[in-house]
Amino acid sequence: MMRAHQPGSQPIDVPETIPNPAIPRTVPNPEPRPSEPIKVPAPQHLTTHLSGVCN
Amino acid sequence: MSYAYRSQDLFSLLQTKAPVTTATLAANFRRNEYGLLSVGLKIHCLDNGEKFKELIEGLGGASRILDVNYFKDARASLCLVLPPVGSATSAIHLIQCIEQYIGSPVLANSQIQLQLCSPGRLSARASALLGIAFYLGSDTLRRYTQADLRTTFESSFNHPRGIRLVLYDAEGDFDRNFTWWNYRGGHEPEFPFASGRTDLLIGPGSRLDIENINLVATLLVHSEYDGYWSGLGQEFRAEMEVILRRHILAGLLDAPWVRQPWAQFGDDDKFFAALQELVAYAYGESTRVKQRRLLQFGMWRNVHARSPNGILEEMQRLLFKYRKAIERQSRLVAQAGESP
Numbered sequence: 001m002m003r004a005h006q007p008g009s010q011p012i013d014v015p016e017t018i019p020n021p022a023i024p025r026t027v028p029n030p031e032p033r034p035s036e037p038i039k040v041p042a043p044q045h046l047t048t049h050l051s052g053v054c055n
Numbered sequence: 056m057s058y059a060y061r062s063q064d065l066f067s068l069l070q071t072k073a074p075v076t077t078a079t080l081a082a083n084f085r086r087n088e089y090g091l092l093s094v095g096l097k098i099h100c101l102d103n104g105e106k107f108k109e110l111i112e113g114l115g116g117a118s119r120i121l122d123v124n125y126f127k128d129a130r131a132s133l134c135l136v137l138p139p140v141g142s143a144t145s146a147i148h149l150i151q152c153i154e155q156y157i158g159s160p161v162l163a164n165s166q167i168q169l170q171l172c173s174p175g176r177l178s179a180r181a182s183a184l185l186g187i188a189f190y191l192g193s194d195t196l197r198r199y200t201q202a203d204l205r206t207t208f209e210s211s212f213n214h215p216r217g218i219r220l221v222l223y224d225a226e227g228d229f230d231r232n233f234t235w236w237n238y239r240g241g242h243e244p245e246f247p248f249a250s251g252r253t254d255l256l257i258g259p260g261s262r263l264d265i266e267n268i269n270l271v272a273t274l275l276v277h278s279e280y281d282g283y284w285s286g287l288g289q290e291f292r293a294e295m296e297v298i299l300r301r302h303i304l305a306g307l308l309d310a311p312w313v314r315q316p317w318a319q320f321g322d323d324d325k326f327f328a329a330l331q332e333l334v335a336y337a338y339g340e341s342t343r344v345k346q347r348r349l350l351q352f353g354m355w356r357n358v359h360a361r362s363p364n365g366i367l368e369e370m371q372r373l374l375f376k377y378r379k380a381i382e383r384q385s386r387l388v389a390q391a392g393e394s395p
Contacts, residue, residue, distance in 0.1 A: 016198050020337075021344040022367035023194045023263070 058136040059123050060114045068113045073155035080148040088142040089385040090236035091273040095139040095172030099128035102166045106157040128168050129205035139230050143269040147262050169260035173272035176251035181275040182221045182313035191370035192267040196337050217314035218323040224252035236283035240388045302366050340367050
């Protein structure tokens with residue numbers, strides 16, 4: 001950061017580098033998140049087997 | 056550009072930590088793209104250079120690799136000279152390989168000053184256009200102090216380079232064995248000049264900087280050495296001068312952007328005054344763009360500049376126009392070469 005200053009005026013901070021406004025900023029893609037687990041219905045033979053055990 | 060090691064040794068070393076990128080680079084590193092110039096790189100390291108230690112040791116050690124070159128940024132602990140490559144793409148790949156090897160960024164790193172080397176010595180006026188086009192076309196607007204531009208050759212007895220953004224070579228080794236497109240579109244195996252470079256000390260650089268400098272240097276060098284892109288190069292120069300005149304900046308071209316043998320006392324300051332004027336104009340333009348956005352939208356929006364008259368936007372359009380023209384035209388050259 002540089003300070004530009006004239007007597008009688010407020011010093012202003014001038015950054016050493018700034019982005020060129022004529023170049024569109026590339027916004028990084030959001031980090032991929034793992035997809036939600038999908039409920040898969042249990043196979044028929046398993047459910048009948050389990051229900052048999054419970055009864 | 057003196058580098059006391061073979062490209063193959065560098066690639067073998069880089070391959071241990073960046074196998075995929077190095078394999079791509081090694082297969083194509085001398086390949087020409089669109090008839091553009093080759094690219095040379097120097098890495099000036101402003102910190103203690105610890106990150107480069109392993110790489111330098113692997114290439115033969117500091118005494119063999121670094122101490123052969125007296126030239127470096129006056130503040131740098133080391134200056135690593137890389138072998139020239141055939142295109143901007145290969146130059147970017149080479150930097151990416153080094154980044155992977157040292158585990159630290161080279162691009163956009165405030166501790167690393169990049170020097171981009173283009174074959175062929177440009178005239179004083181073309182050097183000014185190269186420096187201005189680089190500055191206005193970069194994705195970062197920078198403020199400079201003279202300390203940023205001091206090198207160990209500032210007051211060299213044999214090759215004084217002054218305090219400049221644009222630097223000529225010091226008549227060292229020169230690799231001219233890269234493809235040159237002559238004025239008829241024929242592919243010559245070497246450059247039409249036996250030596251000479253025009254370099255830019257760009258500071259922390261980006262991919263875009265490398266691509267832009269390669270494009271503009273090609274247009275300017277071809278316009279001065281009668282290459283295939285000579286016509287486009289002349290048009291580019293004319294258009295850029297129109298832009299500078301429109302913004303009342305044409306006087307910048309008369310400043311000594313590169314130190315010539317007939318340099319006069321005070322030329323360093325004359326150049327730096329011109330650079331500061333350019334920087335102030337670009338920073339002012341950036342502020343105007345932000346104010347226009349506020350007026351247009353009532354609040355800050357992160358959209359790019361749309362000013363019909365802004366010099367930054369005009370420079371982007373100019374670079375885009377000539378990049379596309381070269382890509383289009385080079386495809387025609389390639390097709391003509393393939394047809395019986």
